[in-house]
Amino acid sequence: MRIWDPDRECMARDQLTALQFEQLRTTLERAYRNVPCYQKKFLDAGVSAKDLRQLSDLARFPFTTKEDLRLNYPYGMFAVPLREVVRIHSSSGTTGKPTVVGYTRNDLNNWTELVARMMTAAGVTADDIVHIAFGYGLFTGAFGLHYGAERIGASVIPISSGNTEKQIMIMQDYQSSALVCTPSYALTIADHLDRMGLGADSLKLRVGLFGAEPWSEEMRREIESRLGILATDNFGLSEVMGPGVAGECEYKCGMHIFEDHFIPEIIDPATCEVLPPGSVGELVLTTLTKEAFPMIRYRTRDITRLHYDTCRCGRTMVRMEKTRGRSDDMLIVKGVNVFPTQIEEVLFQVEGCEPHYQLVLDREGHMDTLEVQVEVNETIFFDEMKKQREFVGLVEKRLAATLGLRAKVKLVEPASIPRHEGKAKRVIDRRKT
Amino acid sequence: MKVEQISIFIENKSGRLAEVTRVLGEAGVNIRALSLADTSDFGILRLIVDKTDTAKDVLKSKGFTVNKTEVVAVEVPDRPLGLNSILQVLDASRINVEYMYAFVERCGENAVIIFRFDDTEGAIRVLTEQGVKVLVGERVYCM
Secondary structure, three states, rough: OOOOOOHHHOOHHHHHHHHHHHHHHHHHHHHHOHHHHHHHHHHHOOOOOOOOOHHHHHHOOOOOOOHHHHHOOOOOOOOOOOOHOOEEEOOOOOOOOOEEEEEOOHHHHHHHHHHHHHHHOOOOOOOOOOEEEOOOOHHHHHHHHHHHHHHHHHHEEEEOOOOOHHHHHHHHHHHOOOEEEEEEHHHHHHHHHHHHOHHHOOOOEEEEEOOOOOOOOHOOOOOOOHOOEEEEEEEEEOOOOOOEEEEOOOOOOOOOEOOOOEEEEEOOOOOOOOOOOOOEEEEEEHHHHHHHOOOOEEEEEEEEEEOOOOOOOOOOOOOOOOOOOEOOOEEEEEEEEEEEEHHHHHHHHOOOOOOOEEEEEEEEOOOEEEEEEEEOHHHHOOOOOHHHHHHHHHHHHHHHHHHHOOOOOEEEEOOOEEEEEEOOEEEOOOOOO | OOEEEEEEEOOOOOOOOHHHHHHHHOOOOOEEEEEEEEEOEEEEEEEEEEOHHHHHHHHHOOOOOEEEEEEEEEEOOOOOHHHHHHHHHHHHHOOOOOEEEEOOOOOOOOOEEEEEEEOHHHHHHHHOOOOEEEHHHHHHHHH
């Protein structure tokens, strides 16, 4: 299969290291000069860009966390004036405030190039009709894939999310050949086809690029057999860029991280020590070319492992395994990042609500469901059903506003949520990934 | 003129209603009237009992969420349009019925219906002015 940018993607390791070193030095200097948060961190740690004598010196620099982004909300982490920013995206945050990220014209161009690489690696060509069923909006997924597919020269259908029957009709009539969505939505489409009495052969799909949520090899096999396609995984996060940080090639043996734009490290999340190649640990990413929003040693909280041997496809870029979980308590529900603390804060803000709650994650068909069980007390219990329902509706509305996701609120009797050593078990995840 | 009612939150799972009645029975509390409003997840059980405070205390001690509310017990003529005549009076005064349920026992020739109004005081005044018989608590608890 084609390689979009063979000069870069198949670069020899020593050349790549030299390139990374030059770019990293510049990035560190720019971050120090333009972002007060980085300046303070570097000073506190007693390091400056001059201390970078070889790539491994990166380990001397401080980490950046989601908390740093929160404290510098909205524009504090930007390294360029806003007049140079041409696009703004955001992701959900831990405290109701989202994380805001910006892109300069060069950033958008690089992003588009990297998505084009990733989509080419999955087998998408100019002959494809790319059906993008991610929600268009502040979320980076849809726009990232959209422009990458256009760069390749494919025909893009920006269908966005929802209304599965209409999606199927359009896939049939417009002959969509590449599907972009979450892996669980791919299975929802398969379910609808079954219900409509249609086989996978009623569609022209041949390849799928699935991301925004973790999924297993079993799920891949199910998607491939039910939709009759090649199902590929890709990885990205808005804080670092969005989709296009890494993606699988046709051999599906790990996602190639585009190391000429990002340096990955694997750390022990407890000690924060960098682990030797091949270790399982938390992925830390540093951007090398981002102008508006450089990230120095960003702790992704995703647990994975890196493989440095050259892939059969010829790309030299390191491959990361599917993520195996998180080093924090973040949950991914329908592709949306959810922290239990966000839910707790919403409950706290509701008059009379006590923080005795439990989150139950499950699957209905192939879609995630989130139920928030709240223990009732005298203040939030009413003898009138109308008022009781209004209360439940109010909490659901506030949760939806904060999480960007519909959660069902279920009132339960007091003390019915099991407590372990005085602390309630907050999350029950019944989903099988 | 008001009657005390207790309402109990009941999760929609087997045995909870039985548990409420067992706790009340063992405390020697007798249920005079009841109504259950339910959704697929939970129910609201409303009771008129002979010993309101005892009932509330024992249920709370068993971990139930219990609230006390004031409702109105009205004597309703036991004939066609009997209830309607009372609702007409309320409607004319723009008093809303939040919910209502019937008493099992009769009071002479009349039925007894428990009403929860949005304006309890106003309802009692209007009904009394119109000659409708509103029962006092003590009468109701011992019916």
